[in-house]
Amino acid sequence: MKVLGLTGSIGMGKSTAAAMLRRLGVPVHDADATVHRLMGQGGAAVTAVAAAFPGVVTDGAVDRRELGRRVFGRPAELKRLEAILHPLVRRAETAFLKRHRRYGTKLVVLDIPLLFETGGERRCDRVAVVSCPAFLQAQRVLRRPGMSAERLAAILAQQTPDVEKRRRADFVLRSGVGRVPVLRALKRIVTVMRS
């Protein structure tokens, strides 16, 4: 089985590329979605997060926007949160890989925003990075509710710079010129990696 890592800085178009890969029939493990599930009602991380960040849990689920306010821009707090979540995300990923090895799946995707930051590329045969010019990235992200220029700057400060991600990538998917070129590039990558 081949493993394609998919990553990209905030707002670059990673989730859009992941959705295209799913439509092409490739199973995708989404680290962000796993994090959100772990912190949703009844999620395995809720108790530990509530203990480390008092007041962020309401109705049995973590208020992610409030938690984000507490951790983005505060590296020590973010580290504390990551120490709770990353082992649980990794466990879910391991189960996903094991399941697909058993099924005989030829190609799977690991969609991980912090792929390079956490050494995840070592678990991948190839890595694709989604990228677009910084002004477009900012335009896209600032449209989101609850997002501000300060929050964006704090998040970007915690991420490997786009230029380094591109340097380390096997494939760069350029999302600044529309969806069609990204889909075309993904089809090529999937064909090569499945064969």
Ligand SMILES: CC(C)(COP(=O)(O)OP(=O)(O)OC[C@H]1O[C@@H](n2cnc3c(N)ncnc32)[C@H](O)[C@@H]1O)[C@@H](O)C(=O)NCCC(=O)NCCS
């Ligand atoms: C702080 C949290 C609650 C904010 O949740 P929210 O739903 O508001 O935002 P979302 O998860 O969509 O993230 C927004 C952007 O921040 C980026 N981001 C998230 N966590 C991190 C991090 N630890 N370091 C750098 N960037 C991050 C994401 O890639 C995304 O681009 C959440 O991001 C979180 O729990 N992060 C820590 C866990 C983590 O490291 N996740 C990354 C995947 S393993």
Ligand SMILES: Nc1ncnc2c1ncn2[C@@H]1O[C@H](COP(=O)(O)OP(=O)(O)OP(=O)(O)O)[C@@H](O)[C@H]1O
């Ligand atoms: N190839 C593309 N062409 C045009 N617009 C795109 C493309 N890819 C993504 N977009 C747009 O950019 C925005 C961000 O895309 P997306 O949510 O996929 O980013 P992301 O990298 O997953 O973000 P995050 O890391 O914050 O979760 C969305 O509004 C999406 O519609």
